[in-house]
Amino acid sequence: MPKNEPDYTRPFRHKERGWIFLNGNVRHEDDLIQMFRRHILKPNHTNPSINKSRKVLLITAAFDRTMEHRDRHLIALFERLNIDAQWHHDLPHNIQNLSVYTMFSDFQEKEPWLYRRYTEKQDQIKTVKRDYHYKVFGYVKHFNELRKYLENCYPGLSLFDFFYSSKITDNPNFFLINFTRSKAEKHLKLLKKLHGSASDMARCEEIRRIIDHLVYLDDEIFSLCFEIERYFLQKSGVAQSQLYQEQRADLQNRIVKSASIFIFGGRVFVLVNRLRFYQLATYFESALAQGTNIYGISAGSICQTYRFSLSFDRANSAGYVFAADFGLGLIKGMRIFPHANDINYIAHATQDELTFFVLRHREKVAIGLREMSVLLCEVYRDPVDQKLYKRFSSVGEHPVMVFGERGERVDLHYLDEIFMEGSKFYSGIVQVARRRDVLELEKRWRHDRRLKRVQSYLENDLKTDPESDHIVHSDNPDNTIP
Structure with a gap:
């Protein structure tokens, strides 16, 4: 990190709550641990005893069935960092497994009637998702047919042009961002030709309607799954079970008393189902509020978002996705694709x-x-204005990819940022910024604040002393302020 960077511009400074680290798919868990060993060993929790113990919680419920507690190799990785596992009767108490899958299996055995209601709820969700998959496949197939036809007729135009042509007809510059003059002229001719064909404009409108309807179906399936889950938790009687309450209390204790939580990868739907069954989102929020750091790997990253969908390759159906579902909601406003x-x-x-x-x-x-x-x-309190801001930055060895609707793919390298809602420089639209641009924005922001302070001081000074001949040196205005 360059020494001339002001302290308030750096990540990991002025921590206001726990940090969330979202990783794609490290090949070896030790890679991630070594990358952030400094933060694991010095977690900066609000509880001094948790800071001292550096307690680690492992969540391996996404592993293959019966493999949740095959975690000795993970425990050994943290022991090599000199974190005391505190073994007692062959069980570690300071590097602990959440054991949520095992608890769920115990609940299944001891509460068979309540578990039956759970399986009925799951069967309902599977049914609506099967219906969703059937509908989506047909719409995507029709969409691809229309897109290929228009591409053959208008080589040089893109899906972005076809999608917005039926909506934006009075601002041709909207389609020409970053175009050279010669390329822009050719593009405008093709757009004019497209707008002159009523049948092809109807095809563009059909493309737009299909995509809008796919988004609608995603919203619909998300809402259905959410409501089915909510109804089950309210009406099934599960929450009134003494065993369930005891298990939740145990899970809460493990979560909120950890300095670092590692959520590992595997089967994402199994992971989120177990975490949602015990309604653990509120406990993770409490842990974050106290300074607990959460590290997600693959499925462990996905489950922390509010809403997710899984993309995969399937013949003749580019863009096919699994039904949208919901996770813990610790991170909002983004879709993560490990x-x-x-x-x-x-x-x-x-x-x-x-x-x-x-x-x-x-x-x-x-x-x-x-x-x-x-x-x-991260959420940090800026030492200059004392306000809370969110910051989303790339801090790994490989870049983070951000995708745009013009078909662009931007690689964010170390300390590059995404400006989203809650960020200091968010202007109403999501933007990406290189580190040098962030520093320049910070510099201008700080300069503007100085000018406002000087102006405010002068106005107040003139009100109290109209005869004042106080002079402000513009090259260093802070020197004029007592």
């Missing part, structure tokens, strides 16, 4: 395929994470 280098649809996508991918998730930031990519999500 294994970005392993998904052909993302890694080798054409411009139009990426545009479709982003339009399916518009109003959210689509983020791709690679093996050593890490997105840091």
